Amino acid sequence: MSKTNGTNGTAAASRFDPNFTAAVINATGPKANPRLKQLVGGLVQHLHDFLRENEVTLDEYFAAIDMINRAGQMSNAKRNEGQLLSDILGMESLCDEITSTLAAEAADQPTATAILGPFWRKDAPAYAMGDSIVKGFPDADHTLMHGRVLDFDTGTPIANAEVDIWHTAPNGLYESQDPEQPDMNLRGRFHTGPDGRYSLYCLRPTKYPIPDDGPAGELLGLLDRHPWRPAHIHFIISAEGYKSVVTQIFDRRDEHITDDVAFAVKESLVVDFAPRQGDPKGKFELEYDFKLVSFEAGKKYGMPGAKNA
Ligand code: MBD
Numbered sequence: 364m365s366k367t368n369g370t371n372g373t374a375a376a377s378r379f380d381p382n383f384t385a386a387v388i389n390a391t392g393p394k395a396n397p398r399l400k401q402l403v404g405g406l407v408q409h410l411h412d413f414l415r416e417n418e419v420t421l422d423e424y425f426a427a428i429d430m431i432n433r434a435g436q437m438s439n440a441k442r443n444e445g446q447l448l449s450d451i452l453g454m455e456s457l458c459d460e461i462t463s464t465l466a467a468e469a470a471d472q473p474t475a476t477a478i479l480g481p482f483w484r485k486d487a488p489a490y491a492m493g494d495s496i497v498k499g500f501p502d503a504d505h506t507l508m509h510g511r512v513l514d515f516d517t518g519t520p521i522a523n524a525e526v527d528i529w530h531t532a533p534n535g536l537y538e539s540q541d542p543e544q545p546d547m548n549l550r551g552r553f554h555t556g557p558d559g560r561y562s563l564y565c566l567r568p569t570k571y572p573i574p575d576d577g578p579a580g581e582l583l584g585l586l587d588r589h590p591w592r593p594a595h596i597h598f599i600i601s602a603e604g605y606k607s608v609v610t611q612i613f614d615r616r617d618e619h620i621t622d623d624v625a626f627a628v629k630e631s632l633v634v635d636f637a638p639r640q641g642d643p644k645g646k647f648e649l650e651y652d653f654k655l656v657s658f659e660a661g662k663k664y665g666m667p668g669a670k671n672a
């Protein structure tokens with residue numbers, strides 16, 4: 364086997380002791396801090412791979428050690444040579460990007476809004492906790508959806524909040540478009556209990572093309588655009604003293620999640636339906652909390668629509 368490119372470091376192909384790196388990593392004892400164990404283990408793995416892939420010799424290695432020692436010896440309260448080295452290798456900038464990305468992802472937000480669309484109807488039937496909005500479709504993907512409505516600022520559950528929900532049948536039609544469905548099918552209004560919880564049965568939604576028999580369809584055709592909306596469920600969440608949220612949730616598995624004809628998808632509204640076992644009423648389950656901003660707290664954000672008390 365010839366000594367050539369960077370593949371020498373891979374475990375299978377290596378000409379060097381295949382057990383060596385694992386032995387070093389596994390020397391870490393059980394009482395080591397788990398994060399430290401992860402970091403040092405990963406560092407050893409990458410360093411060893413680097414040394415093998417580049418077939419670093421002892422002369423090269425000692426030159427690097429000497430450079431690190433000189434950087435340390437030169438550093439003091441007025442001079443930080445170690446950091447300067449890390450900066451010119453891009454490492455501090457990369458950690459900066461990682462840190463700010465994690466912070467942005469972790470930051471809690473009120474429930475994001477999404478467009479109302481043309482198919483909301485007022486006065487959908489009021490249902491009791493745990494009821495189903497589905498009439499018919501025994502073989503469809505019935506889903507238990509549940510969660511809480513929370514005050515965004517305090518995290519407190521909101522009692523008697525209204526969850527107004529509507530979605531299409533598996534044929535992609537809202538009941539108002541479909542003479543085959545009973546009036547107000549797949550629409551309903553639920554109210555949270557004292558613990559802020561709601562619970563209902565609906566269907567796992569289906570992607571569908573928006574109606575193409577009018578000017579909207581005509582324009583899509585002229586623009587060479589497709590008519591598909593990703594599978595979604597609509598909601599209006601409202602509660603006394605809170606700004607209502609008009610929104611939609613989207614099924615992550617949908618092929619149109621990245622090219623919604625109505626451009627409404629936001630990452631925080633993309634959900635994963637979980638399979639549900641042992642429930643004759645539902646094959647899937649979805650837990651989702653809605654977070655509302657109170658008019659009181661909204662004043663401090665300059666929230667549009669916040670009433671001045
Ligand atoms: C829909 O079902 C919808 O939700 C939107 C926003 C546009 C067209 C059809």
Ligand code: FE
Binds near residue numbers: 480482597
């Ligand atoms: Fe819709």
